[in-house]
C-alpha cells in the first residue's frame with residue numbers, strides 16, 4: 001500500500017462537528033440580500049464526510065433584482081469617496097484576513113475538501129491582491145495626458161470612470177480568492193459589485209464579505225445573492241453593467257452570449273488543459289517537485305493545474321520513476337491542520353468525471369503508473385494522485401479538462417515536437433517549462449500559446465505576480481485580470 005494515510009486528528013464526523021461554529025454560519029446567512037418571501041434551502045455538504053454543513057437560501061430572480069438594486073443605490077456615494085478612503089478599507093481587510101486566517105481556513109477546507117496548505121494559498125494571494133490595489137489603484141487609474149490632434153492647440157486626456165454595478169459569478173475551487181480578488185480592483189475603481197458564489201462554497205464567500213464589512217466597506221457596496229447558477233446567474237447578468245465570470249468554458253459561452261445580447265462588457269476566466277514541459281537540461285529533482293505541486297495541489301482542482309507533462313526522451317525514464325515515487329508517497333487525509341499533502345475532491349460530480357476519464361483511457365490502452373483508485377477509507381470523494389502514460393488522441397484524458405489529480409506523461413524527441421504538443425489544445429490558460437538555461441526557457445515560453453507560462457515553476461510565480469495581467473488565450477478566456485487590466489474590469 002504505497003500511500004500512507006495520515007492518522008486523523010479526530011474522527012471525521014466529530015472533527016466537522018467541532019469545527020463548525022453554527023452561530024458563525026447563521027451570521028453569514030444573515031448577510032445575504034433577499035427579497036421578501038419564503039426561500040427554499042440548499043443543503044451544503046462537507047466533502048470530507050458528505051455530511052451536511054449548513055443550508056443557504058435558494059435565490060430567485062427577485063433576489064438577484066434586489067441585490068442589484070442595493071448595489072446600484074450604493075454606487076454614487078461609493079464612487080464619490082477618494083481613493084485613499086477606499087484603500088484604507090482594503091488595507092484593514094488585508095490585516096484582518098491575516099489575523100483571522102484560521103477561521104476561514106477551516107471554512108475553506110470544510111467546503112472544498114482541500115488540504116490546509118492549499119487553502120492557505122488563498123489567504124496569501126487575497127492579502128497580496130488587496131494590498132497591491134490599495135497601494136497602486138490610484139496610480140493605475142490616474143488621468144493620462146495623450147498626444148493631442150494638433151499639438152499646442154489641443155490637449156487630450158484619457159480619464160477612467162466607473163462602469164456602475166459589476167456582477168461577479170465565481171466557482172467553488174478557490175472560494176475565498178475568487179470571491180474577493182477581482183472585486184477589489186473593480187471596487188477601488190468606484191464600481192459596486194454583486195457577488196454570486198457557487199452554492200457549494202457560499203459560506204466562505206459570505207465570510208469574506210462579512211470581513212470586508214468589518215473592515216469598513218459600506219453596506220450595499222457588495223451584496224451577495226446565493227442560489228443555483230442557472231437560476232441566479234442569468235438574473236444577475238440581466239441587470240448589471242459588466243459581468244466578470246470565472247468558471248467552466250461551457251458556462252462562459254452562456255455568459256458571453258448574454259453580455260452580447262445586452263451589449264455589456266464581460267471578462268471570462270475559464271478552463272484549461274495545461275502543459276508542463278521538461279527540457280533535457282532541467283534540474284530533474286526540481287522538475288519532479290514542481291510537477292508534483294502543479295498536478296496535485298488542491299487535488300488538481302485548480303484552473304492552472306498541470307494535466308499534461310512532456311519530458312525529453314533523454315530523461316523520460318528517470319523523471320517518470322521519481323514522479324511516480326513522489327505521487328505514491330503523498331500524504332492524503334482530511335485533517336484540519338498542515339499535516340497532509342493532498343485533500344479530497346470537492347464533490348461526487350468531480351469524482352465521477354475523474355473516474356470516467358481514467359476508465360476511458362485505460363479501456364483504450366493507456367498504462368496506469370500510479371494511483372487510479374478512490375480512497376473511501378479516507379472520505380467519500382478521495383482519489384489517489386494518478387499518473388498515466390500511453391494516453392492518445394481519442395481518449396478523454398488527452399484533450400478534455402479533468403479537473404482532478406490526474407496527469408498524462410509523454411516523451412518527446414525534439415523541442416519543436418514538445419512545442420507542437422504543448423500547443424495542441426483548444427485551451428490556453430497556463431503552462432510551465434523546466435530548464436537550467438533561463439534564456440532558452442524564456443524563448444520556449446514565448447512560443448507557447450497560453451496566457452501565462454512559468455519557467456521553473458508550475459503556476460504560483462505567474463499567478464502571484466499581481467502587477468502583471470494574467471488570463472486565458474483561445475477557449476480559456478477573454479480579457480485578463482491583475483495589473484492595470486484589473487481595475488479596467490470596473
Ligand code: NAD
Nearest residue numbers: 170171197198229230233234247248251269270271272303
Ligand atoms: P461552472 O461554470 O459550472 O460554475 C461557475 C459559476 O457559474 C458558479 O457560481 C455557478 O453557480 C455559475 N453558473 C452555473 N451555471 C450558470 C448559468 N447557466 N448562468 C450563470 N451562472 C451559472 O464551473 P465549475 O465547473 O463549477 O468550476 C470549475 C471550472 O472553473 C473549471 O473549468 C476551471 O478550470 C474553471 N476555473 C477557471 C479559473 C480561471 O481563472 N481561469 C479559475 C477557477 C476555475
